Amino acid sequence: MNASVPRTALVLSLAVLALASPAARGSALAPIRLRVDMTEAPERVLHAHLAIPVRPGEVTLFYPKWIPGEHGPTGPLVNVAGFTVVASGKPLEWKRDLVEMYAVHVTVPPGTKTLEVAFDFLLSTSTEGYSYGAGATPNLAVLNWNQVLVYPTGTPPEDLTYAASVKLPAGWKYGTALPVAHATGGWVEFKPASLVTLIDSPLNAGRWFREIPLAPEITPRHYLDLVGDSRESIQITREQEEKFSRLVREANQLFGAHHYRDYHFLYTLSDHVPFFGLEHHESSDNRTKERVLVDKDDFLRAADLLPHEMAHSWNGKYRRPADLATPDYATPMETDLLWVYEGLTQYLGWVLAARSGLLSPVEAREYLAQAAAELDNEPGRMWRPLLDTAVSAQFLYQSGFAGSSWRRGVDFYEESLLFWLEADQIIRAESKGQRSLDDFCRRFHGAPSTGPTVKPYTFDDVVAALNEVQPYDWRGFLTERVTQVRAHAPMGGVTRGGWKVTYSDSMSAYQKSLESARKRLDFKYSVGLYVTDKGEILDVYPKSPAAKAGLAPGMTIFAVNGKQWTDDVMHQTIRAASHTREPMDILAKNGDDYATYRMVYTGGERFARLTRLEGSPDFLGETLAPLAQKTSASAR
Numbered sequence: 001m002n003a004s005v006p007r008t009a010l011v012l013s014l015a016v017l018a019l020a021s022p023a024a025r026g027s028a029l030a031p032i033r034l035r036v037d038m039t040e041a042p043e044r045v046l047h048a049h050l051a052i053p054v055r056p057g058e059v060t061l062f063y064p065k066w067i068p069g070e071h072g073p074t075g076p077l078v079n080v081a082g083f084t085v086v087a088s089g090k091p092l093e094w095k096r097d098l099v100e101m102y103a104v105h106v107t108v109p110p111g112t113k114t115l116e117v118a119f120d121f122l123l124s125t126s127t128e129g130y131s132y133g134a135g136a137t138p139n140l141a142v143l144n145w146n147q148v149l150v151y152p153t154g155t156p157p158e159d160l161t162y163a164a165s166v167k168l169p170a171g172w173k174y175g176t177a178l179p180v181a182h183a184t185g186g187w188v189e190f191k192p193a194s195l196v197t198l199i200d201s202p203l204n205a206g207r208w209f210r211e212i213p214l215a216p217e218i219t220p221r222h223y224l225d226l227v228g229d230s231r232e233s234i235q236i237t238r239e240q241e242e243k244f245s246r247l248v249r250e251a252n253q254l255f256g257a258h259h260y261r262d263y264h265f266l267y268t269l270s271d272h273v274p275f276f277g278l279e280h281h282e283s284s285d286n287r288t289k290e291r292v293l294v295d296k297d298d299f300l301r302a303a304d305l306l307p308h309e310m311a312h313s314w315n316g317k318y319r320r321p322a323d324l325a326t327p328d329y330a331t332p333m334e335t336d337l338l339w340v341y342e343g344l345t346q347y348l349g350w351v352l353a354a355r356s357g358l359l360s361p362v363e364a365r366e367y368l369a370q371a372a373a374e375l376d377n378e379p380g381r382m383w384r385p386l387l388d389t390a391v392s393a394q395f396l397y398q399s400g401f402a403g404s405s406w407r408r409g410v411d412f413y414e415e416s417l418l419f420w421l422e423a424d425q426i427i428r429a430e431s432k433g434q435r436s437l438d439d440f441c442r443r444f445h446g447a448p449s450t451g452p453t454v455k456p457y458t459f460d461d462v463v464a465a466l467n468e469v470q471p472y473d474w475r476g477f478l479t480e481r482v483t484q485v486r487a488h489a490p491m492g493g494v495t496r497g498g499w500k501v502t503y504s505d506s507m508s509a510y511q512k513s514l515e516s517a518r519k520r521l522d523f524k525y526s527v528g529l530y531v532t533d534k535g536e537i538l539d540v541y542p543k544s545p546a547a548k549a550g551l552a553p554g555m556t557i558f559a560v561n562g563k564q565w566t567d568d569v570m571h572q573t574i575r576a577a578s579h580t581r582e583p584m585d586i587l588a589k590n591g592d593d594y595a596t597y598r599m600v601y602t603g604g605e606r607f608a609r610l611t612r613l614e615g616s617p618d619f620l621g622e623t624l625a626p627l628a629q630k631t632s633a634s635a636r
């Protein structure tokens with residue numbers, strides 16, 4: 001997964017779910033029929049109907065709770081409405097479990113062979129969150145099957161077969177990795193698939209749709225399935241298309257094998273859906289702004305989104321921490337190895353973005369500078385070790401910006417990027433340039449090619465695989481970086497790569513672009529403020545000039561030294577104060593109260609950059625150099 005802020009649900013005792021349901025057992029091999037009517041998706045409701053083979057007795061129906069890739073109990077149960085269970089034409093009473101909200105108990109009467117379950121799924125309108133955020137507009141929709149089904153407990157989800165079909169609004173087209181059986185009468189019927197494969201195979205659809213084959217010389221096939229809120233939004237340029245094709249080539253070159261039948265980037269472009277990506281074995285559900293293909297700032301902001309999600313097919317889906325490879329959608333996940341699952345993926349997404357040209361070499365370095373500076377300056381690292389950010393993922397994902405510098409957020413993404421880069425640089429140095437972390441990926445994630453399957457691992461397996469590539473104290477290296485509270489971010493990868501993080505008084509083009517796309521302004525390393533372009537304070541660094549002035553998250557800045565707030569006024573005022581040595585008066589609103597806050601700071605603006613370490617070779621450049629160009633003939 002990639003991006004910001006989900007919500008959480010209660011983690012409850014699941015003892016009841018551990019009990020196999022005898023009524024369901026034995027009928028597991030008969031397919032469950034699932035029909036999803038999406039014709040009212042623009043009105044934000046999906047109609048689901050299931051026909052579930054059963055035997056008489058007690059049956060527990062479960063709504064998926066722990067969603068793979070979201071690393072938390074995020075199944076959107078709250079959006080289920082109109083739930084009915086019918087047997088032989090008669091409504092049956094159902095009872096929600098008193099402890100496990102996602103479970104419903106039904107007594108199946110004698111003679112019943114099939115339960116008819118129907119409900120509506122009320123699509124969210126929130127542009128916050130992940131797959132449970134907004135998924136439909138008048139022009140498009142994304143279907144995540146976990147939201148429109150229940151399953152009988154007692155049979156492993158891998159052994160439950162679903163024959164699923166959907167009806168789309170007239171004229172809409174769709175993309176999905178789920179193999180299609182046939183389409184008739186407005187319904188698209190899919191080939192029967194296990195519950196695991198079904199939930200792993202979302203669909204995007206819309207009025208404006210394009211499916212673009214990528215890197216067509218490579219087998220298996222790869223597709224970019226574009227759905228947008230306007231005709232213009234899906235007009236991809238040849239240059240952009242080529243970058244995505246290069247991504248496919250680079251990923252295949254990096255891993256040397258694959259674990260999907262074919263691969264679909266489902267790319268949904270709308271200002272009315274959350275900005276995020278969710279990985280699957282054979283596809284990824286990527287959602288960004290409507291104008292991402294038109295606006296260069298939005299395109300740059302999303303540069304590592306598709307690379308990150310694609311890398312997950314290998315790192316996260318195929319190779320998965322054993323405690324994240326749970327047997328069903330009820331068992332809580334243990335997330336302590338997310339620094340591999342997400343952290344290594346963050347590293348690979350960045351590397352692949354650079355190798356495919358989605359990030360230029362300068363932009364790739366700027367990206368690294370931002371990550372390194374942010375973590376290096378974060379006061380929360382004084383109390384919370386990185387490991388705890390991973391263990392706490394299920395509540396940190398939805399913790400928001402306020403207080404995030406002191407609390408810490410899901411830092412296991414970018415801080416892990418830093419030390420995976422360090423690991424890469426150590427392997428390059430110790431092997432005298434013969435090997436790199438690429439070799440680890442080929443060994444750990446690569447051959448033999450398979451269909452979608454999960455090969456779980458433990459911390460010991462990671463250490464062993466690293467040692468097979470290059471003997472080193474990997475156990476000590478990783479343990480220290482993950483478990484120790486450290487005042488500063490791990491910069492070894494940057495410095496071994498021939499660079500260092502420095503601070504400049506002017507913003508780079510990359511930073512300006514990101515600010516413009518995110519509509520958030522970064523004054524963190526000068527006065528300690530993180531604000532929206534409207535002056536709303538998102539976070540204040542403890543002990544910073546802003547904090548000492550009394551500013552706090554949740555306030556809104558209206559004026560700076562008597563001038564109406566704009567980002568330019570704020571920048572100019574901070575710069576001017578370095579010459580005038582005068583304090584800055586910030587007029588801000590806190591609740592209903594306005595007050596002026598006097599901020600004392602004369603250090604000028606500070607923006608992170610990467611600058612060369614004198615006399616040291618640019619090993620970082622070697623890490624980020626394309627692989628596939630050199631050997632493109634062999635990929636054909």
Ligand SMILES: [Zn+2]
Nearest residue numbers: 001002342345
């Ligand atoms: Zn991810």
